[in-house]
Amino acid sequence: MKQLYYTHHFALQNLLILFLLISWLASCSQPTLVTPKRVVSLVPSITEIIFALGCEANLVGNTVYCDYPPEAQKIYKVGDFSNPSLEKILALKPDIVFATMPEQKIIIERLKELKIRVFISQPITIDSMFQEIRTIGKILGRPERGESLATTLAKACPAGLGDIPVYLEIAQTPLMTVGGSSFINDVISRAGGKNIFADVSQEYPIIDQEEVIKRNPAVIFILHPQAKKEEVKKRLGWQEIAAIKNNKVYDDVNPDLIFRPGPRIVQGISALAMRIKNN
Amino acid sequence: MSWFWLFLLLALAMTISFLLGPTGFSLASLQIPIMIRLPRVLAGVFAGGILSSVGATLQGLLQNPLVDPYTLGIASGAAFGTSLALLFGTKTNILVFLFSFASALITIIFVYGIARIKGRITKTGLVLAGVIVSFFFSSLVMLTMVFSRKPLTQTLYLLLGHLGIVFTAQNFVLFIIALLLAMGGFCYLFSYWRTLDILSTNEEAAASLGIDTKKVTQEIFIVTSLLVGLVVSFTGAISFIGLIIPHIVRLIFGPTHRRLLPYSFLLGSSGLLIADILARTLAPIELPLSIVTALLGVPFFIYLLKTKL
Numbered sequence: 001m002k003q004l005y006y007t008h009h010f011a012l013q014n015l016l017i018l019f020l021l022i023s024w025l026a027s028c029s030q031p032t033l034v035t036p037k038r039v040v041s042l043v044p045s046i047t048e049i050i051f052a053l054g055c056e057a058n059l060v061g062n063t064v065y066c067d068y069p070p071e072a073q074k075i076y077k078v079g080d081f082s083n084p085s086l087e088k089i090l091a092l093k094p095d096i097v098f099a100t101m102p103e104q105k106i107i108i109e110r111l112k113e114l115k116i117r118v119f120i121s122q123p124i125t126i127d128s129m130f131q132e133i134r135t136i137g138k139i140l141g142r143p144e145r146g147e148s149l150a151t152t153l154a155k156a157c158p159a160g161l162g163d164i165p166v167y168l169e170i171a172q173t174p175l176m177t178v179g180g181s182s183f184i185n186d187v188i189s190r191a192g193g194k195n196i197f198a199d200v201s202q203e204y205p206i207i208d209q210e211e212v213i214k215r216n217p218a219v220i221f222i223l224h225p226q227a228k229k230e231e232v233k234k235r236l237g238w239q240e241i242a243a244i245k246n247n248k249v250y251d252d253v254n255p256d257l258i259f260r261p262g263p264r265i266v267q268g269i270s271a272l273a274m275r276i277k278n279n
Numbered sequence: 280m281s282w283f284w285l286f287l288l289l290a291l292a293m294t295i296s297f298l299l300g301p302t303g304f305s306l307a308s309l310q311i312p313i314m315i316r317l318p319r320v321l322a323g324v325f326a327g328g329i330l331s332s333v334g335a336t337l338q339g340l341l342q343n344p345l346v347d348p349y350t351l352g353i354a355s356g357a358a359f360g361t362s363l364a365l366l367f368g369t370k371t372n373i374l375v376f377l378f379s380f381a382s383a384l385i386t387i388i389f390v391y392g393i394a395r396i397k398g399r400i401t402k403t404g405l406v407l408a409g410v411i412v413s414f415f416f417s418s419l420v421m422l423t424m425v426f427s428r429k430p431l432t433q434t435l436y437l438l439l440g441h442l443g444i445v446f447t448a449q450n451f452v453l454f455i456i457a458l459l460l461a462m463g464g465f466c467y468l469f470s471y472w473r474t475l476d477i478l479s480t481n482e483e484a485a486a487s488l489g490i491d492t493k494k495v496t497q498e499i500f501i502v503t504s505l506l507v508g509l510v511v512s513f514t515g516a517i518s519f520i521g522l523i524i525p526h527i528v529r530l531i532f533g534p535t536h537r538r539l540l541p542y543s544f545l546l547g548s549s550g551l552l553i554a555d556i557l558a559r560t561l562a563p564i565e566l567p568l569s570i571v572t573a574l575l576g577v578p579f580f581i582y583l584l585k586t587k588l
Binding site for chain 1: 300301302310311315318425428430431432433437441443447451559
């Protein structure tokens with residue numbers, strides 16, 4: 001009886017080992033992801049990251065908005081940011097396509113249906129952007145490069161202390177700003193400001209001028225070419241705003257440095273921080 | 280008496296529009312209502328009044344119940360001029376207006392030319408030509424906006440209109456000048472009321488009464504393009520208001536242009552202000568005006584199509 005018990009126990013142990021062995025084998029038999037040789041980027045910030053990682057030789061296609069670094073302009077264009085051509089992408093036979101949500105939702109779904117590997121870039125904070133750089137480094141076979149780039153950028157990035165009310169305008173007709181769910185909201189915090197529209201849930205809400213006046217920002221950034229700061233200062237009813245009274249309206253920050261969650265974001269944050277701290 | 284009621288309605292719409300806003304209203308702080316909402320109210324009065332009286336004029340001149348600045352494509356034409364000026368980076372309102380005016384004038388001539396088949400213009404032909412040209416210019420607006428890398432929302436607000444204009448002191452002065460110019464243009468159109476009465480009933484009689492139809496048509500085309508150009512360069516293209524209002528006025532007050540033109544102006548102003556109040560309150564964000572005017576206007580347009588044509 002005892003003997004039988006032991007045999008039984010032994011069989012259980014064997015079974016366990018067998019199970020572990022099989023599961024290990026199963027994980028091995030899954031296709032290991034090879035380092036992609038042909039890369040297409042549909043996002044200007046990812047194009048910048050690919051260049052910063054030194055993987056530009058593998059970049060076979062990007063969009064007309066991918067204009068930095070200048071060499072990125074010479075790469076084959078598959079369309080623009082909001083409307084890339086599926087056909088042009090397929091013709092490039094990419095091993096991986098970098099895209100973003102929600103703007104490119106439709107094309108991402110089509111690519112997935114066609115069994116093409118897609119990486120969806122959707123950083124909502126600066127930290128998640130650094131994490132994304134590491135992931136992209138790993139995907140493209142440059143994990144050390146990704147790690148060092150992310151670490152260097154994180155070190156250079158201001159910590160973001162302060163809560164100076166900031167209004168950041170991205171279009172004049174209609175008046176548009178950035179809401180709390182936007183990546184740029186975090187950019188403003190890092191620069192030592194507090195987005196006056198952080199409580200609005202939309203990414204890029206259309207707003208009423210009255211709200212801007214009521215929320216009384218101490219600093220105004222104009223990130224579009226429709227108005228210069230002199231014109232903003234002359235807007236009817238805006239004279240009561242602290243930023244206008246104290247001459248804290250800025251139209252000289254390169255929008256690409258703020259809008260693109262890529263390596264240049266640190267320059268963008270520093271540019272904002274410098275102007276916010278001048279208070 | 281009708282004057283009284285129309286003015287009362289306008290005063291009411293203006294007051295509500297003046298009192299309504301995200302920051303509320305209190306007599307203690309009149310800064311925001313006066314500096315932000317008053318210009319908006321004026322823009323509404325200006326755009327609604329001009330588009331409706333232009334609609335009334337064109338309906339009489341072309342003896343066609345379905346025409347207005349939007350269905351004839353003039354508004355889209357003007358919007359194309361505006362987007363072109365923006366593409367070239369112009370921020371001066373005068374230049375934007377000149378582009379908008381020129382483009383509106385070219386559009387109306389274009390539409391008239393297309394609709395004229397073997398020397399005759401049919402009612403449906405004119406509207407079809409207008410719709411085609413309107414599509415054409417809307418596409419061109421999209422194209423210029425894509426080239427200038429403008430966000431699509433901006434294109435949307437230009438093609439569908441809005442009153443949330445950000446005025447600087449300088450372009451507010453220009454706006455007041457535009458307003459006065461528009462009043463002048465309206466008076467000019469009004470001076471044609473007798474001619475329009477005759478033309479809208481019987482074109483042959485017009486010729487025997489010594490009216491030079493061709494000359495009148497040309498002059499009215501130029502003035503209406505000017506007016507639509509002025510409006511669109513400030514507010515973008517707003518649909519249906521110029522179509523429906525004259526019909527309502529005609530139904531209530533009869534067809535003579537002596538009453539039709541000024542009444543359309545008053546009712547159009549009130550109508551657009553009401554549409555704007557809805558556009559501001561219906562959704563969490565401010566809607567483009569044509570969304571509201573079209574929702575109200577399309578059923579009316581169908582009614583016209585079934586009964587008047």
